[in-house]
Amino acid sequence: MPSAVEIFVPTEILLQVVAVLDRSLKGKKRQDTLYNLCLVSHQWYSAALSFLYARPKLDAGNTYQRFTASMCPPAGSSKKSKGLGGLVRRLDLSRLVHHSSNSMTARLIGRVKENLEVFIAPAAGFSVNCLSPLSKCTKLRYLDLSLVNEPIAFESILKTLRFMEQLLNFRTPRFMRISRKGMKEEDRKWPSNLRTLQLGGSMDAKMHTFPWPENISSLCLKHCMNLSLNTMTGILSNRLLGQNLKRLTISTYNRGLQPECIHLIPAYLTNLLFLSIPGDLVQDIFFTLIQVQKCELALEVVEFGHTHTSEKLDFSIQSIIDTLDSGLPNLRAVGFHTMYGEYIDLDDALLEHAEDRGEDLQISDETVEFDAGTYYFD
Structure with missing residues (x-):
């Protein structure tokens, strides 16, 4: 009986095979598979090792x-990290x-x-x-x-990020202490490419002088210790945010938030495309203020997130419908946390509004994942 002939497979092909497995498998199954491939032979080891540790x-x-x-x-060990x-x-x-x-x-x-x-x-x-x-x-x-x-000081955070020029998305510590006392001007700069920021912590400084990233387009406020009306006014009145910010998320996990804080948003951030806010902090006056503003908002998507106070919204759905033609002409999607139930009338109104606009309906890069109408999330 003839002996089996060993077939040589080029490493380039093995790399392609491993890459497919790396993309298709998840979690522990992915890791176990890549580990076992490393045990096959020296050639498989060289092909799979980088994927295993990536x-x-x-x-x-x-x-x-x-x-x-x-x-x-450990020091003195015969093993080396190689x-x-x-x-x-x-x-x-x-x-x-x-x-x-x-x-x-x-x-x-x-x-x-x-x-x-x-x-x-x-x-x-x-x-x-x-x-x-x-x-x-x-x-x-x-x-x-x-x-x-x-707890980590704001000054220490900025010094850490100083040379991260490729940083795009940053989430601060939840117990960060924000204070500009004693900081030099050159120490107040964020990485130039930073676009998305989640900010939390204790805001000791006056937020109207807070040094926001120059190219920020998305902001999430979460785990803020004192998000009072004065603090929110300082945040929203910043000219740089008014010009650049496209997405704003205000989590229910903040202290000091009042409905008046939410009412300020349309007056200051007219260029927002996406807004996510706690549902229990929104009242009918929020939409009334939008209707009486002289400028129409760019807003395309609004989300009403979950709360710990009530499972009912404190505003009428008709208030949203009334703003579609006077204040929110670009609105095409509204999201509700599943705790609030469903709103078919609003869904019909949004679809009709989108049809009326026809070719004028533009889908931005910031909200491309949303279709016209309502949606529900956990």
Whole structure:
């Protein structure tokens, strides 16, 4: 019986096979498959290794411990990281609870800094001493510190971001202390390409002088400790936001919010395309003020998010319908949290409004995922 003939497969083909598996598989199944491919042979190892470490799934303590043992072997250990840190593109530590210490997180960030593009920090195990290695991750595009429990000063945050010129999306720590006291003018600058910002924390400074990113187009206010009327007035009255902001999300997870804070939005942010606000803070006067404004708003999508106070809206659906021709001519989609029920009349009015506009209906890049009518979300 003739012996089997070994067939050589070029590494380029193996890379294509691994790339398909990497895209099609998710979670633990993806990670287990890539790991097993690395065990097939030296050739498969070289083809699959970069995919295995590009975005590791770290959702359990033992997984995290094995990962850190590979990336940060203890001093005197015979094991070496062999440059594995440079393969990591996405590091998501959000599912870890008490699996890491501040020092280990800092060491880990230092090992993966070379090509890291996405970093999501854990609630525990991240502190001020992690900011120094984080500042060297100059290829970051997405940075999420919103889960961090330790208070961090605004000045320290800006110094950390100083050299992240590719950063597009940033979420601040929920307990950040915003204060400009003692800060130099050159220390108040954000990365030039930053477009999306989620802001939280204690706002000690007067927000009308807050140094917003120059090219900001999307803002989310979440976990703000004192989002009072005076604070909101300072935020909304900023000229840069009035010119640049296209998306605004105000989460229900803020302290101090009143209906009057929501009433201010149409007066200051006339260029908004997308607005998401807590449903219980919206009253009929919100739409009345829009109708009496001299300028028509650019707003295309409005969402009414969930609340902790009531399962009923404090405004009539007819108020929205009445603004379609006087104040909100561009509105084509309205979203409701499922706790509020369904509104067929509004859906019909929006579809009819879109048909009346015909070819004049323009779909912007900011809201392209929404069709004309109502939709519901959890």
